[in-house]
Amino acid sequence: MNNKTIILKPNEIPRQWYNIAADIKLNPPLGPDGKPIGPEALAPVFPMNLIEQEVSIQRWIDIPEEVLNILAIWRPTPMIRAYSFEKALNTPARIYIKNESVSPPGSHKPNTAVAQAYYNKEFGIKRLTTETGAGQWGSALAFAGSQFGLDVDVFMVRISYDQKPFRKTMMETWGGTCLSSPSDTTQAGRNILEKYPDTPGSLGIAISEAIEAAVSDKTGKTRYSLGSVLNHVMLHQTIIGLEAKKQLEKVGEYPNVIIACAGGGSNFAGIAYPYVYDKINGKEIDIYPVEPEACPTMTKAPFVYDHGDEAAYTPLLAMHSLGHNFIPPPIHAGGLRYHGIAPTLSQLINDDLITPVAVTQLEAFKAGILFSRTEGIIPAPETNHALAYTIREAEKAREEGKEKTILVNLSGHGNIDLFSYQKYLNNELSNLKLDDEALEKSKDCYKDFPEPEILKSV
């Protein structure tokens, strides 16, 4: 019997998160006046205990027991050696898959949803609002809300809302509420609906709606929750990479290559940041965040100050951005349709510590089908982007005749995304192209903002 799965015992779960802000330089978020904002500026949006984490530069932060108790439903997650996938690719590379799809909502998202729900509950909050693209984040927060008795209202990007009715059901099964975004329940939503009644929606719009719904609640008991991009979200995800390290150690391996898809950056951060720490400290690793060619935030967009949302409610963040009012083509990887990317991840690009790459939608689904037919697990469309690039690396290893250890984050399963697989199997999908004109025009939206400094962390 081969050693297919590498597991950790329940008591081997990491007890601390790794905070990359301790080890890199970051441009500060700016307020409307162009000056760095203080923590208090975020108080209407987030509870103060999470704001403290957002601005913390402490390297290791304890995971509360209450959070560990809920993570224990599915963590530590298994790691599998993808023997059959390797064989199909005829590669000398050893491919290890960290399987984050085993959580109840089916992705890595609850790692931070549970933590955020916990801190909000501790702070006396009763209701959370959020946005969701593909639905992974919204259902994760609904799940986390059910664990802590919090109400959860989710604004779901319209195209996903229409394509994935089951995600709404999932949220409702956990007691949450799901609205199609843009909705008529917020000013931000109404403004967009008036201008573009047929819009497929975007994460930027949905974030605006969710922030507005939170800050406009006069009881003061509602806060907003974000599923990616921000420092504290990246922080909560590092449990993935910290577990992966322990698992690879058990089989005497250390990765040469790390691959994960990146929309806002959170599953990438989860698996990669603990290894970026090693890289800063001298280890040689190639680390690849993978995005869709249809929404090339990392590979084509400049490093600028821009808002995180369409209605410009958020502070200005220093990040690669396609422009906060850019609406990407309706590819089926809804979680990768964000105009920006995490400031920490953007900084790692500036630092040359990671190497962004892009693949097409069809290349991604082709990889997902091969993975399904070899390793059994049907990956999320987002995850397929990571697998597509893994195939390129595995083929390179074959061509170069090099043994390599590749670590890939399987950020989620595709069981709720089978609509898109059916489209692919019916040959009804194409490589949606960027609207270059719209892209160019969207750059106007940040041209008057201050320029971030190009910092070097190492």
Add this chain to the structure above:
Amino acid sequence: MNNKTIILKPNEIPRQWYNIAADIKLNPPLGPDGKPIGPEALAPVFPMNLIEQEVSIQRWIDIPEEVLNILAIWRPTPMIRAYSFEKALNTPARIYIKNESVSPPGSHKPNTAVAQAYYNKEFGIKRLTTETGAGQWGSALAFAGSQFGLDVDVFMVRISYDQKPFRKTMMETWGGTCLSSPSDTTQAGRNILEKYPDTPGSLGIAISEAIEAAVSDKTGKTRYSLGSVLNHVMLHQTIIGLEAKKQLEKVGEYPNVIIACAGGGSNFAGIAYPYVYDKINGKEIDIYPVEPEACPTMTKAPFVYDHGDEAAYTPLLAMHSLGHNFIPPPIHAGGLRYHGIAPTLSQLINDDLITPVAVTQLEAFKAGILFSRTEGIIPAPETNHALAYTIREAEKAREEGKEKTILVNLSGHGNIDLFSYQKYLNNELSNLKLDDEALEKSKDCYKDFPEPEILKSV
């Protein structure tokens, strides 16, 4: 941190299946002449190596390495202590959940699908045909086929085919083919379509179609595969209970009560038979298979000789049966809509070793919602029946003030069944009633068959 999850190491996976046929008496299957059939009568339908298992009375049967290597994708499966569910029920009972939902197709079904695909491959078979109700079995066999390079054709009960298009996508993603049953590709299907063009279909019809498609293939390279009922299928599922035993031993527990839903009986057999062995050898345990009131095979149907399929292609099996041409109401637990139940399970009822019970559809979904909101995992509609009865037992324990250890098999997740959850959440589900007249009439279909002996095994 509490001990939420009980895991086994990969090398703790059981290496043998438990064969209950070694420990109980069974009426033999009969041929069209009313006489016991020999193994050769089944040769056009199954490969001889599986027929040997079907008739084996050897107590322990080795699991082939090739099967273990594929089971290792998701086995050993975790067991969770349902602390939050217990708390919500305010019960002194300790509830342990064996989580079979973590397999790629999302249920216990691949435990036997992988074994059956392996034995067929070994025997030189190239293509498998089968039926599926809710879609769990069909997708499990498509998955298993992809692992061994076998073609898989699945006849899916029409009502489920229409309600669950994603199951078809799942099968196709793994390279299988899925047809709505009754179909016009078989004589059995055409006969039904002519008489009842609007039929919702039934497992009995779909089985007939799949058998016909297998035996009519003149190349001799096609066989039929059944996902429940038969002895060898029950055998392959016992890995569940054998793992569960090891897991409960790790926390110093032995169950007082075992609960699993039962359609054909395979997930029930999986968790329960290794404990039935203990019970035969003197242990006291209450063991409950749970069925829907709308399809009360165990609780209302007599123990008779009847066919396993609508078109009477199968031998006569000694089992509780509602009549092989009975079409149960279209409840959403498609896997529990079978007219019969495993002969081994039927015999255990005769032996008073297990106690069948029935719950309604609404009681089942109510339990599923409570479980989702406490333990996070959204169960399959079939599994909800087991959870509904678990609630009854937990409440009984509270009323009696008794500590109890309850072991429940979470046979599958409901992520592909969210359509039915949405119906429930919208108050659009009802407790579909049996058509008593149709039920009475269906008894005619077995009245001329021989009567089985009422045997006592212990």
